[in-house]
Amino acid sequence: MDMLCTASPADIHYILSKNFPNYPKGDKFGQIFDIIGDGFSNTDGELWRFHSKTLLLLLNHPSFDSLLKKTIWNKVEKGLLPFLDNISRQGVEIDLQEIFQRFGFDLTCGIIIDYDPESLSVWKLQRLLRMGNEKKLSGAWKIIDEFIYKALAEKRKEYGDIKYEGEEEGESFNFLRSLMRELKDQSGRSGDPNKFLRDISFNLILAGKGVFKTLFFHLTEFTSSRVHGT
Structure with missing residues (x-):
């Protein structure tokens, strides 16, 4: 498979956003990244358009920002601050990037699948996505599937029988419940409806985890520039 690499923001925006349909990933990409399944980052054509339409509908929901703020604040107040306070009292060194990764993972899972793995507070979750040889990948894949x-x-x-009247009657917005509603009549697109929901959830968790890694990079870059007066 021929590969062309670019680091140009303009090129990346053109390929991944502005003119995405003209750059299909193809079957080979799907075979290489089969652990991702049929999520938005591993599909083309009609299935990708379905993902795009569904996710934009949910992310633009009037109550999504409220859900985001509530989840972040709860995790900061009940998870991040107590953890950092405990570390400070012990006087030990920590890997701050690792903390941000765990914080981001917990947040993303809380928003996407309405479940907090508490990897930050108890350090019970190993780095699921550090893929090595085939044996390690197989083990990681199994852990990921079991978790999701x-x-x-x-x-x-x-949730019980998902009828979805609750939100209309004033129930607070829930991303996973709303996603299940949108997928209720669309599961036939990718065979097993449970796997389809797993694939979408996993793709979103990966994307959210990457957002917080980027945030950490910009935070450290900003702090460094302030210290050096640049």
């Missing part, structure tokens, strides 16, 4: 499928099963049981 378990969380989704618990939420399906909690």
Whole structure:
């Protein structure tokens, strides 16, 4: 497979946003990144357009910002600050980037699948996405599936029969419940509806995790420039 690499922001915007349909990833891409499944970052054509339409509908929901703020504040207040306070009292060194990654992972899971793995507070979650050889990848894949499928099963049981009248009657916006509603009549697009929901959730968790890694980079860059007076 021929590959062309670019670091130009204008090129990346053109390929991934402005003219995305003209740059299909193809079957080879799907085979290489099969762990991602049929999520938005691994599909083309009609299925990708469906992902794009559905996710934009949910992300532009009038109550999404409120959900985002509430989830972030709760995690900061009940997870991040107590953890940092404990570390400060112990006087030990920590990897701040690792903390931000765990914080971002917990937040993203809380928003997307309505489930907090608490990887920040108890340090129980290993770095799921550090992929090495095939054996390690297979093990990581199994852990990822177990985690996501378990969380989704618990939420399906909690939500019960999804009829979706609740939100219209004043129930607070829930991303996963709304996503299930949008997928209810579309699961046939990708075979197993549970796997389709897993693929979408995993793609969004990966995307959210990347956002917080980028935020950490800009935060450290800003702090460094302030210290050096640039």
